[in-house]
Amino acid sequence: MPTVQELQNIATQVRKDIVRMVHAVQSGHPGGSLGCADYLTALYFQIMNHNPQNFTQEAKNEDVFILSNGHISPVLYSVLARSGYFPVAELATFRKLNSRLQGHPTTHEGLPGIRIATGSLGQGLSVASGMALAKKSNNDSSIIYVNMGDGELQEGQNWEAIMYAGHYPLDNIIATIDYNKQQIDGNIIDIMSFTELRSKFEAFNWQVLEMNGNQMQDILDTNAKAKAFLGKGKPIVILMHTEMGAGVDFMMGSHEWHGIPPNDAQLENALNQLPSTLQDF
Amino acid sequence: MQSIEILGNNDTRSGFGAGLLEAGKQNSDIVALCADLTGSLKMDAFKKEFPTRFYQMGIAEANMMGVAAGLATSGKIPFTGTFANFSTGRVYDQIRQSIAYSGKNVKICASHAGVTLGEDGATHQILEDLGLMKMLPGMVVINPCDYNQTKAATIAIANYEGPCYLRFGRPKVPIFTATDQVFEIGKAVTIYEGTDVSIFCTGHLVWKSIQAAQSLAEKGISAEVINIHTIKPLDDTVVLNSVCKTKCVVTAEEHMMNGGLGDSICQLLARNLPTPVEMVGVNDTFGESGTPDQLMAKYGLDVIDVMNAVERVLARK
Numbered sequence: 001m002p003t004v005q006e007l008q009n010i011a012t013q014v015r016k017d018i019v020r021m022v023h024a025v026q027s028g029h030p031g032g033s034l035g036c037a038d039y040l041t042a043l044y045f046q047i048m049n050h051n052p053q054n055f056t057q058e059a060k061n062e063d064v065f066i067l068s069n070g071h072i073s074p075v076l077y078s079v080l081a082r083s084g085y086f087p088v089a090e091l092a093t094f095r096k097l098n099s100r101l102q103g104h105p106t107t108h109e110g111l112p113g114i115r116i117a118t119g120s121l122g123q124g125l126s127v128a129s130g131m132a133l134a135k136k137s138n139n140d141s142s143i144i145y146v147n148m149g150d151g152e153l154q155e156g157q158n159w160e161a162i163m164y165a166g167h168y169p170l171d172n173i174i175a176t177i178d179y180n181k182q183q184i185d186g187n188i189i190d191i192m193s194f195t196e197l198r199s200k201f202e203a204f205n206w207q208v209l210e211m212n213g214n215q216m217q218d219i220l221d222t223n224a225k226a227k228a229f230l231g232k233g234k235p236i237v238i239l240m241h242t243e244m245g246a247g248v249d250f251m252m253g254s255h256e257w258h259g260i261p262p263n264d265a266q267l268e269n270a271l272n273q274l275p276s277t278l279q280d281f
Numbered sequence: 282m283q284s285i286e287i288l289g290n291n292d293t294r295s296g297f298g299a300g301l302l303e304a305g306k307q308n309s310d311i312v313a314l315c316a317d318l319t320g321s322l323k324m325d326a327f328k329k330e331f332p333t334r335f336y337q338m339g340i341a342e343a344n345m346m347g348v349a350a351g352l353a354t355s356g357k358i359p360f361t362g363t364f365a366n367f368s369t370g371r372v373y374d375q376i377r378q379s380i381a382y383s384g385k386n387v388k389i390c391a392s393h394a395g396v397t398l399g400e401d402g403a404t405h406q407i408l409e410d411l412g413l414m415k416m417l418p419g420m421v422v423i424n425p426c427d428y429n430q431t432k433a434a435t436i437a438i439a440n441y442e443g444p445c446y447l448r449f450g451r452p453k454v455p456i457f458t459a460t461d462q463v464f465e466i467g468k469a470v471t472i473y474e475g476t477d478v479s480i481f482c483t484g485h486l487v488w489k490s491i492q493a494a495q496s497l498a499e500k501g502i503s504a505e506v507i508n509i510h511t512i513k514p515l516d517d518t519v520v521l522n523s524v525c526k527t528k529c530v531v532t533a534e535e536h537m538m539n540g541g542l543g544d545s546i547c548q549l550l551a552r553n554l555p556t557p558v559e560m561v562g563v564n565d566t567f568g569e570s571g572t573p574d575q576l577m578a579k580y581g582l583d584v585i586d587v588m589n590a591v592e593r594v595l596a597r598k
Contacts, residue, residue: 058356107383115354117383120374126344127379130351130359133336137312138355157375160344167339 002045004216009277010082011041011216015247016274017078017091017281023267025095028103031257032149033075035180035213035242040065042219043145044079052084055112063142064131066116068124069149069178070104071259076113077101082278085113091281122155124148125175129161132170132235143230147176147240151183154192165235166205173235174226178213180244182255201237213240248273282473282498285491289428289456293449293484294392296428298323300435301360301390305331308358311439314349315362316342321451322362322392342367346375346387353385358439361387365394365448366407373413380444381417388438389414393451394424395535396563396580397485397573406568412540414446415513421445421466422513424534424542426487428456430510433464441466448484450535452573455488469516471523475505478591479523479530483509483542486533486561486582493587504591515545517553524556529598531590533561535582557597559590 002010014037022028044050048063056062067076074094081088086100093099100111104119116127128146135142148158165173177197181188194200198208207229211222226236244258245251248270251262262270305311305327312334313327319337328335338345342363349359361368368391369376380387391410398406415422421443425431431449438445458470472487473494482490487508494504505523509516524530530550532543543560550556563580577583 057354059354116350116385117378120378122343123347123375123379126347126375127351127354129344130348130353131355132351133348134352134355134357137333137357157343157347160339160341161347164339164341164344164348 004220007041007045007216010045011038012247012274013276013278014041014075014078014082016271016276018074019248019262019267019270019274020280021074021077021091021094022261024092026261027095028074028261029071029259030074030261031182031244031251031255032069032072032178032180034248034251035244035246036072036075036147036178037247038216039176039213039219039240040075040079042216042223044083046220047223048145049142052113055085057115059115059142061140061142064115064144066118066124066128066144066146067105068118068146069121069152070118073103073105076105080113086111088281121149121152122157125158125161125165128173129165129170132165132173135172144173146173147178150177150179150181151188153177153194162201162204162206169205169233170235171231171233175235175237176240177237178242179239180242182244182258184255184258186255197239205234207232207234207236208239209236210239210241213242214246282495285457285472287455287457288460290453291428291456292451292453293425293428293431294321294451295323296425296431297390297392297435297447297449298326300432302326302330303432304436304439305334308439310356311358311360312336312352313360313362314338314345316340316345316367318363322390324362342372343375346372347379349387350379350383350385353387359387360390362390362392364405365391365410366405369410369413370407377417381420384419385444386442388445388447390447392449394448395450395485396568396576396582397450397452397535399451399573399576400570402570403567408537408563408568409540410448411512411536411542412544415540415545419444420513421511423466423511424448424484425510426484426508427454427458429460429462430458430464433462434510437464437466450485454485457488457491467511467514467516469519470508470510471505471519472508473504473506475503475527477503477527478595479505479507479527480533480587480591481507481509481520481530481542481546482533483512485535489582489584490533490587492584493591496584496588497591502591502595509542512542512545515549517549520546520549521554524550524554528556529594530556530558531561531587531594532558533587536562538562538564557594559594561586561590
């Protein structure tokens with residue numbers, strides 16, 4: 001089991017992977033990817049019970065993670081490669097022709113670690129709910145993890161799924177909301193605000209927790225608390241407060257870096273803040 | 282001309298219900314999802330027999346498609362049930378991304394297709410569904426003609442690995458295909474052999490086309506009637522062989538001319554064997570309230586419309 005420091009070191013390398021991938025192809029979404037780097041690192045290197053060496057779609061007796069906000073694919077690809085689903089060198093093919101690392105995650109090119117295509121927003125929680133139903137039907141006590149963006153909650157399908165998972169209830173789901181309060185065009189509060197989220201999930205019979213998604217110890221502690229609520233008649237959601245662009249100072253605190261790549265000078269600036277902890281791809 | 286025995290009268294959706302129950306008995310991985318239309322889709326028998334394998338999804342079709350994709354990922358064989366309108370247009374992006382592009386083994390089962398839905402009117406009468414579904418890479422698209430064939434098709438798609446769209450309807454119509462038929466996906470069924478014209482028909486228009494061919498025979502016109510129950514993949518060989526013989530074509534379907542069976546036949550012929558074609562279908566308009574029979578007549582989908590199309594195309598030969 002890696003220590004908190006070791007997890008933080010991996011997350012630093014994941015951040016480095018993200019900015020290098022996005023820079024190399026001058027395309028992609030660094031802001032949300034950086035914000036979720038700590039959580040996905042914790043998931044894939046400690047929290048989840050999964051089997052990178054023997055990937056199967058069915059995931060029998062394995063935990064599953066679904067990235068509903070597929071545009072932050074760089075962070076997912078990095079943790080998948082770094083945890084052993086596919087060679088780290090393949091990160092260099094991100095968004096390039098004939099790559100398995102499409103702009104948004106897909107099963108279509110057969111990339112190990114991906115079980116559903118996401119990118120068109122709002123669909124991941126429904127898919128996660130189907131997987132959670134199947135786990136229950138198969139008496140498999142594994143956990144379905146799913147991450148959604150906060151802006152993504154503007155898509156109506158999420159609320160169908162939130163109602164569904166709360167009603168039945170799918171108490172083997174641990175969802176996270178990447179609560180960075182930003183979307184492409186600006187601040188969520190200005191564009192279309194849900195005011196606050198806790199009461200909405202609670203009204204649909206969800207167990208709500210909150211954590212600082214850029215604080216490794218808090219991530220681990222909150223996930224331990226979340227696991228204690230499994231099987232207790234409510235799906236679980238963690239409102240994960242993050243900073244878009246976390247770890248690269250000039251990308252932090254603004255929606256501007258949602259979907260644009262750094263230029264050469266900006267890359268150098270970013271890399272100066274991100275020491276290599278594992279070998280670069 | 283040989284007469285065709287009518288074995289009974291029932292709706293194709295009941296064929297789906299019967300097929301789903303039988304498929305469910307054959308394979309315990311089959312599960313059913315329904316968006317608050319269990320009775321209309323005739324899914325009651327499956328629900329009663331397998332209560333733990335039936336999922337009531339509420340009026341939330343987008344979520345239903347995603348849940349089905351998740352169940353399929355985990356090795357289940359989900360059959361979704363709602364009206365054709367809510368099975369396709371309402372949830373197109375969910376089907377596109379979570380099912381078709383993701384390659385999920387989901388069976389999208391769609392009732393009340395076309396104008397024969399009747400009195401509910403155009404809001405519910407989708408005439409674009411075959412086109413929407415056939416454009417999705419990898420999607421199998423099936424439109425059977427009667428109760429027996431719908432039952433057989435339901436069992437066949439359960440045994441096929443991959444996403445399928447199965448379209449059926451609301452009104453009671455004659456049953457004329459065999460009870461014990463084996464449904465082969467992608468294999469057209471020749472009902473009458475003929476030499477003057479090929480009639481390629483699907484769904485409720487198959488029986489109409491049979492009646493048209495019988496009347497045409499009395500006028501000395503020999504029509505070949507071929508039931509294209511699988512719109513995609515199209516049985517190119519049977520179509521081209523027939524057209525090589527007859528040299529002219531009528532297509533007949535309860536669907537827009539744009540995007541439907543006629544569109545697929547025309548593409549095939551334009552590339553391989555340019556041939557005069559007349560199309561029986563809905564011409565770029567919405568439906569309206571009325572009885573199924575009234576609407577089939579008003580929108581040009583009746584026996585007489587098939588006969589008139591044959592006479593037009595013979596004149597162009």
